[in-house]
Amino acid sequence: MQKRKICFIGHRNVFKYNEIRESLYSVVEQEIKKGCKFFTMGTHGEFDKLALSVCRELRNIYKDIEIEVVITSFKEIEPIIDHDPIFGDEKYIPYSDVKTTMYDIEEEHYKRKIVVSNQQMIDNCDTLICYVNKKHNPSGAKIAMNYAKRKGLTINNLYNE
Numbered sequence: 001m002q003k004r005k006i007c008f009i010g011h012r013n014v015f016k017y018n019e020i021r022e023s024l025y026s027v028v029e030q031e032i033k034k035g036c037k038f039f040t041m042g043t044h045g046e047f048d049k050l051a052l053s054v055c056r057e058l059r060n061i062y063k064d065i066e067i068e069v070v071i072t073s074f075k076e077i078e079p080i081i082d083h084d085p086i087f088g089d090e091k092y093i094p095y096s097d098v099k100t101t102m103y104d105i106e107e108e109h110y111k112r113k114i115v116v117s118n119q120q121m122i123d124n125c126d127t128l129i130c131y132v133n134k135k136h137n138p139s140g141a142k143i144a145m146n147y148a149k150r151k152g153l154t155i156n157n158l159y160n161e
Helices: 017-033 046-059 113-123 140-151
Strands: 005-010 038-041 066-070 090-092 099-101 127-131 154-157
Touching (some): 005 046, 017 127, 038 046, 046 127, 113 140, 140 154
Parallel strands (some): 005 038, 005 127, 066 099
């Protein structure tokens, strides 16, 4: 049996943050209870950060889930250096507790890197949990959601119109 994998796509800004977080937590927990153990998301917007936060929180309860963060630049994983003159060592690596992936997108124009990366994430999943305003034009999140529809993914859109 092929393992289920869920990806998250959403707008850069999340409105009604607490309400969306509550819905996202509930949906992700339901998916875990149905047997999904693999979750992947990007790093560029509030919805990505929200998805990562919820998955990390649920991993404290459901120890066997795996989280993957897809980056579009190595700058996203550079450590933040503590400038303390005594210790002066690396104090924080933002994704040290999750798997980090970067697709082969070096040749893409910088404005297309997120779109191409989202499509590759979708190609490796069977379910999309998203936060997409269908009336918002143009939108990378909307492009990704429509791509997922064409690919036949199960889609759960948390955006309330």
